[in-house]
Amino acid sequence: MTEVLFHPGLVLIVGALLLPFLRGTARSVAIVALPLLVLALVWQVPDGPAWQLRFLDYTLTPLQGDKLSRLFATIFALMATGGGLFAITQKSRVEVPAAFVYAGSAIGVALAGDLVTVFVFWELMAVGSTLVLWSQGTEAAYRAARRYLMIHLLGGVVLFAGVTGQIVNTGDVTFARLGLDSPAHWLILIGFLINVAAPPLSAWLPDAYPEASWSGTVFLSAFTTKTAVYVLIRGFPGTELLIWLGLFMAFYGIIYGLLENDIRRILAYTIVNQGGLMMVGVGLGTEMSLNGATAQAFAGVIYVALLLMSAGSVMQMTGKRKCTELGGLVRTMPLTAVCGTVGALAVSAFPFTSGFISKSMVSQAALDGHLLWVWLLLTAASAGAFLHAGLKFPWFVFFHKDSGLRPAEPPLSMRWAMVIFSFLCIALGVWPEPLYALLPYHVSYVPYTGAHVVTQLQLLLFSGLAFFVLLPYLKRTLTITLDTDWMWRFVLPALLHKVGMPLMKAWNLLVHAAYVLITESMALVLYQHRQDGRFARTWSTRSMAMWVLVLLLGFLILYYV
Missing domain, CATH: 4.10.290 (Bacteriorhodopsin Fragment)
Incomplete structure (x- = not known):
């Protein structure tokens, strides 16, 4: 080791293993304080290698810092804090410790300087996330956990083969830009793409995440796909294949989100849609697009988690999860409705929300590169995201025809979590400079120009008009959608x-x-x-x-x- 320093990811993992022994107030305080401590430790990691050790004649770097890794580790620690606050009243003794192991492993991937460490934490993430899903305790959750684990074991085997091939071919374990110039690099890319929910295995995400508990889905939304975006930024920037895969994912998520009846499956498809937009930024490979993909990952963790918090609150207080069973909840759950609406506006890139100052960077990068078709498709995808996540979810849950349900607001800890994340969505949208300062490259982009604001408002207003004009065709039906998981x-x-x-x-x-x-x-x-x-x-x-x-x-x- 070059310097004595606590590893933030390992601190969170070890702390998670101690949580089951705490009770009452001590447990509640630890759930919030532990990830905040980890957040402070993240900012103690210096640039360059902080830990190095020898293993089988190779030099491993389990802890390494730079602007990119620090930003992702920061948002993962913030997500663990907000998710922990939201889940304080969760009765399961397994879920929160498993979620913290999951989050700590994601931080470990973000701070890893070599492929061996990446693989170890990558597989530990699969274990933690499977336990989060399994801890729901229902038969549906058990079956979904088995399918989820099967897919991620497949991804782990492919990634292991790629890492082994890279080490055999080059003798180098450093995790840096790889490219697609060898079979080993292709295998590593495929292993990463499985975790980002790329086709043809995208369906694992909407199959598994909605079967977790009301709080478990919040944790699941944040780490696996965003860690995959991080490793793609680190290892495969400028890979053109990612542009087209990302566009496919964006429209795939929109189409299935519009067809879906289950509120958490709607938002699960939103995660796929957002991951696709980030992949486009990685594939473009310019400083602007990579900054945009990174900023969108940071902001996306917050606003997607906020959407799932509002959905989880509805599910917890009503026991319902389908659009056909809900409606008119704004009457008795106004705070949840407002927070859910803030998340919906942020995911739609509405001005003065975090989505507006992050998503537009990728579109601008496509325009700067004279990629007209990519820019047009990104614009269409932005409108589609507003339709299925920005309008369909809050409209049918909170504002549509009264379902007769009269649930109260969720417990105080859940409300505080939603309020804090709503504040972050608006604060980043109004004052983006602190986020821009954290991005890996210098930012010269100004989001609030007259042309950009007017164009985005026109896009959203016409999308909203189309939604309400076509509302009879988008009416709620008690149906299910068949996805590619139907195959397995x-x-x-x-x-x-x-x-x-x-x-x-x-x-x-x-x-x-x-x-x-x-x-x-x-x-x-x-x-x-x-x-x-x-x-x-x-x-x-x-x-x-x-x-x-x-x-x-x-x-x-x-x-x-």
């Missing part, structure tokens, strides 16, 4: 039943036949060796001499041939 949830089990079962029966028959053959052969050999068997008889000297001659003759023939 239904098609593969059916294929296994139709094809795998006959093959299994054939295999069992083959094994049984081999067993019978071996058993009968052994019985025959034992029979011949019994007291009156052929091999137990007395043989004459003449016969033995003849067999010796045959063996010698065979040996000579084999020798000369």
Whole structure:
């Protein structure tokens, strides 16, 4: 080690393991204080390697700081704080410790300087997030956790193969820009893309996240996909493939979000949509676009978590999670409605919210690069995000036809968490300079120009007009949407039943036949060796001499041939 320093990620992980032993006020204080301590430690990490050690003839750097890693570690610590405050009343003794292990591992990835450390914390993230999902305790959550773990184990195996190939080919474990110039780098990219919910495996996210508890989904929304965005910024900036994958994800999330009835699945598709927009920024690869992707990741953690906090509050207080079961909740949950609306405006990039000062940087980078089609598609995606997350979610939950439900506001800790995150959404939108100062490159971008504000307001107003004009076609229906997870949830089990079962029966028959053959052969050999068997008889000297001659003759023939 080059310097004695506490690792922020490890502090959060170790603290998480101690949380189950605390009760009452001590536990509540620790849930909020621990990630705040970690946030302070993040800002003690200097630029460059802070920890280095030798392992199997390689120099590992478990702790390394720069502007990019510090920004992501900061937002992960803030998210752990806000999520912990929101989850203080959570009865599960497993969820919050698992979430802190999850968050600490994400911080570990952000502060890692080598691929081995990245992989170790990457896999620990999968364990922590699976436990968060599993801690809900329902049968649906158990099944979703198994599918979730299966997908992430697949991603981990692919990433491990890529990291191993990189080390064998170069002898270097440093985590830096990689490019797509070798099979190992392709494998590393695929491992990263699985966690960012890129096609064709995007469906793992809306399949798993909505099955967590009312507070668990808030934690799940923040770390896996944003950590994947971080490693893509670090390892694959300027990779053109990411532009087109990101645009596909953006429209995929919009279309399925508009079709969905479950409020948390709507917001899960929002996470996919937002991840796609960040990937476009990474793929463009300019300083402006990378700043935009980083700023959007920072802001996106906050406003998506705020949306899911409002949805979780509704779910906690009503026991309902479908648009068809909700409506008119603004009457008795006004604070939740206001906070949810702030999150909806931020995700839609409304002026004076955090989404406005971050999303527009990626669009501006596309315009600066004369990529007209990319700019047009990003603009359309911005309008689509306003339709499904900015309008559909708050309208059908809080403002549409009264459902007859009269729930109270959620507990005080949940309200404080939503208020704090709402304040951050507005504060960053009104005063973006502190966020811009944290970005990895110098920012010369001015978001509040007359042309930009007017253009964005026109886009949002016409999108809103289209929503209300087409409202009869967007009416709530008690339906489910089929996604690509249908392949591994239904098609593969059916294929296994139709094809795998006959093959299994054939295999069992083959094994049984081999067993019978071996058993009968052994019985025959034992029979011949019994007291009156052929091999137990007395043989004459003449016969033995003849067999010796045959063996010698065979040996000579084999020798000369």
